[in-house]
Amino acid sequence: MDESTAADAAAAAEAVAADDAAAADSVAEGNGDSDSSPGELMAQLETDLQQARDAALRAHADAQNIKRRAEQDIEKAHKFALESFCKELLPVVDNLERALEVTSGHDGSIKPIVEGLELTLKSFQDALKKFxxxxxxxxxxxxxxxxxxxxxxxxxxxxxxxxxxxxxxxxxxxxxxxxxxxxxxxxxxxxxx
CATH class of the missing domain: 2.30.22.10 (Head domain of nucleotide exchange factor GrpE)
Incomplete structure (x- = not known):
């Protein structure tokens, strides 16, 4: 459990304790109801306590879900941040491949150019695989x-x-x-x- 989750849980526990104290004070004062018996008041207090605990658990679960979703969003952002950059580089790779196709039938006089194109294309392909x-x-x-x-x-x-x-x-x-x-x-x- 990290610090923010622990702080959320502690705050929820304090809120439940405060509700319990307020309920106990109202029972001690009689709450002005002469019709309510102590047993009914205790049952109401237990119901209120259970509802407060349930609310605290739901708040804790919501905080965990929000944290998990944020981590997933960050992971996806890192993973696919290169997508638009990749789209811009792909035509360069296509053009290098086309240039090699055109030069494949020529004589040996342009052999250094063909070798340079092949090395450049291989470097590009290696960089793409790396990412x-x-x-x-x-x-x-x-x-x-x-x-x-x-x-x-x-x-x-x-x-x-x-x-x-x-x-x-x-x-x-x-x-x-x-x-x-x-x-x-x-x-x-x-x-x-």
């Missing part, structure tokens, strides 16, 4: 609407229907939460089948 940003590249996998965005459907009898046959843009997740869906082409059964 739990994972690639969603579903080539050949079944279509998953939770992770993929279908851009078109193409008739293809060589693969099962609803299979990703082309990835136009890779997707990414941050701590298993989708940041950007993979843009894909999905197969469908040929019209004659």
């Amino acid at each position: 739990h940003i994972e690639v969603v590249d579903p080539q050949g996998e079944p279509f998953d609407p939770q992770l993929h965005q279908a851009m078109s459907m193409v008739e293809n009898g060589e693969v099962e229907p609803n299979t990703v046959i082309a990835v136009m843009q890779k997707g990414y997740t941050l701590h298993s939460r989708l940041v950007r869906p993979a843009m894909v082409m999905v197969s469908k059964a040929p019209a004659g089948q």
Whole structure:
């Protein structure tokens, strides 16, 4: 139990004790009711005491719940603080990958440029992995609407229907939460089948 919780519990106990003292004083004074017997007054005092204890327990439980929710909110804020920054970096990774695709068929004269692009892309990918940003590249996998965005459907009898046959843009997740869906082409059964 931390200090604030202990202080809340102590304050609730003091309030119950004060209520008990006030109730005892009113019993000692007779409270002006000549119709009430001492047994009825004691029963009323016990009921009031139980209600005060219940209220104190509820207040303590509410304080614990608020504390737990605040801790969860802080944890989520730390975990997903990089999401908007990640979204801004993903186009840079896409552009590096496109540049490597374009240069793959060229002669050896641009080999140093290609090597530089490969190293830069690898550094970027390593940095993304370090911060739990994972690639969603579903080539050949079944279509998953939770992770993929279908851009078109193409008739293809060589693969099962609803299979990703082309990835136009890779997707990414941050701590298993989708940041950007993979843009894909999905197969469908040929019209004659």
